[in-house]
Amino acid sequence: MNEREKGGVPDDALIRTTLAGDDGAFGELVERYKGRAFAVAVGIVGDGDDALDVVQDSFIKAYYKLKEFRFGSNFYTWFYRLLVNQAIDRWRKSARSAEVPFDESWLSEDVSPADSFAYPRTPEDLARDRELGDALQRAVDSLPEYHRAVIVLREVDGMAYDEIAKVLGCSVGTVMSRLHYARGKLKESLKSHREG
Amino acid sequence: MDCRTALEKIETKGDGLLPREEAAELAGHLAGCPACASENAAISATGPALRALTGIRAMEKAPALDAMWTRVRAGVEEGREARLRPSWIARWAWIPAAVALAVLALLFYPAGTDRSPFHPSTFDVAVEDVESDVATVALVDKGEDLPRVIWIIEDA
Numbered sequence: 001m002n003e004r005e006k007g008g009v010p011d012d013a014l015i016r017t018t019l020a021g022d023d024g025a026f027g028e029l030v031e032r033y034k035g036r037a038f039a040v041a042v043g044i045v046g047d048g049d050d051a052l053d054v055v056q057d058s059f060i061k062a063y064y065k066l067k068e069f070r071f072g073s074n075f076y077t078w079f080y081r082l083l084v085n086q087a088i089d090r091w092r093k094s095a096r097s098a099e100v101p102f103d104e105s106w107l108s109e110d111v112s113p114a115d116s117f118a119y120p121r122t123p124e125d126l127a128r129d130r131e132l133g134d135a136l137q138r139a140v141d142s143l144p145e146y147h148r149a150v151i152v153l154r155e156v157d158g159m160a161y162d163e164i165a166k167v168l169g170c171s172v173g174t175v176m177s178r179l180h181y182a183r184g185k186l187k188e189s190l191k192s193h194r195e196g
Numbered sequence: 197m198d199c200r201t202a203l204e205k206i207e208t209k210g211d212g213l214l215p216r217e218e219a220a221e222l223a224g225h226l227a228g229c230p231a232c233a234s235e236n237a238a239i240s241a242t243g244p245a246l247r248a249l250t251g252i253r254a255m256e257k258a259p260a261l262d263a264m265w266t267r268v269r270a271g272v273e274e275g276r277e278a279r280l281r282p283s284w285i286a287r288w289a290w291i292p293a294a295v296a297l298a299v300l301a302l303l304f305y306p307a308g309t310d311r312s313p314f315h316p317s318t319f320d321v322a323v324e325d326v327e328s329d330v331a332t333v334a335l336v337d338k339g340e341d342l343p344r345v346i347w348i349i350e351d352a
Contacts, residue, residue, distance in 0.1 A: 023269065023272065026268075026272075027265045027268075027269065030264055030265045030268050031264075031265060034261060034264040034265075035254070035261065038253075038254055038257070038261055038264075039247075039250045039251075039254060042250050042253040042254065042257075043246065043249075043250045048253045048256050048257040049257075051253065051257070052257055052260050052261065052264075052267075055261075055264060056264065056267045056268055056271060057271070059264070059268040059271075060268055060271040060272055060275060063268070063272050063275075064272075064275060119237065119238070119241030119244065119245060120241075120244070120245050120248050121241075121244040121245075121248065122244075122248050122251070123248045123249075123251035123252040123254075123255060125248060126245065126248040126249060126251075126252055127252055133249060133252065136245055136246070136249050137249060140246070140249070151242075151246065152246070152250075154211070154243075155242065155243035155246045155247060156246055156247055156250050161211075179207070180207060183207065183239055183242050186242040186245065186246065187235075187238045187239050187241075187242050190238055190241055190242065190245060191238055
């Protein structure tokens with residue numbers, strides 16, 4: 001998951017070098033995580049420019065909080081906590097964050113039939129179907145913020161349940177129920193677009 | 197395996213957490229149940245669809261993302277300068293402090309008759325002091341071409 005596993009300079013070493021006064025080491029951390037951080041941020045805030053600001057602000061905040069980092073824990077889990085909170089704050093302040101009622105029916109296990117529609121799997125697939133992209137974005141926007149954070153961390157970043165729980169400060173059970181709700185919502189969006 | 201159990205296992209399978217035997221059992225159910233197979237396809241599509249959506253945004257913002265370290269470094273420098281600069285509060289804190297000092301000075305400054313007597317030795321050269329039990333008396337030279345002044349200050 002982190003660079004240590006890929007054989008690069010461990011995150012911990014880069015943090016120590018940064019704390020010793022070498023900002024270039026922090027630059028390496030930025031380069032290492034900016035792509036993943038952007039994907040998570042844009043999944044939560046929806047808008048690309050807002051996501052860039054969120055990533056930038058999160059890295060700046062991380063830089064100044066770096067002395068609080070506990071060595072031995074994962075940098076990206078620590079950093080993602082800052083990032084997700086920053087993204088949720090940004091989302092709350094944005095005009096897109098209209099109140100969306102929590103719909104308990106999404107938690108049910110009811111099944112609706114589906115046909116053999118080919119679901120988009122790549123950005124190119126989705127770019128070809130702008131309507132579906134918009135419908136999917138609306139479905140993501142309609143999710144409560146912490147549900148959105150959970151599905152983005154799981155599906156976009158590939159985090160494990162326990163890592164998501166650490167980032168969001170909740171139980172694994174809460175992560176699983178939020179994930180189930182969010183998937184249900186996105187699944188219905190995909191299906192209704194296909195049926196409409 | 198019934199449909200309800202199969203639906204419960206679809207997400208677990210998607211997250212790679214379903215044991216091999218159960219996964220095989222689920223696959224067997226999906227092969228014979230179009231409704232569950234369709235549900236499986238839709239649920240399994242949510243992850244790639246979401247990744248595709250964020251992927252589009254990432255492609256749109258790729259140049260700005262490339263320059264992220266430049267942006268962050270600029271923000272760090274700005275923050276560093278802001279920390280070195282006295283804050284707004286620190287910059288104006290002397291005003292209430294000065295007001296407080298002025299108030300204290302007014303409160304504790306000896307008023308009226310309690311004030312110390314004006315004494316010639318504070319600003320002029322006493323040419324001669326005259327001994328007296330009841331007053332401070334001095335002959336003061338105010339300067340060249342100026343007449344001598346006699347100070348007589350009654351002692352309290």
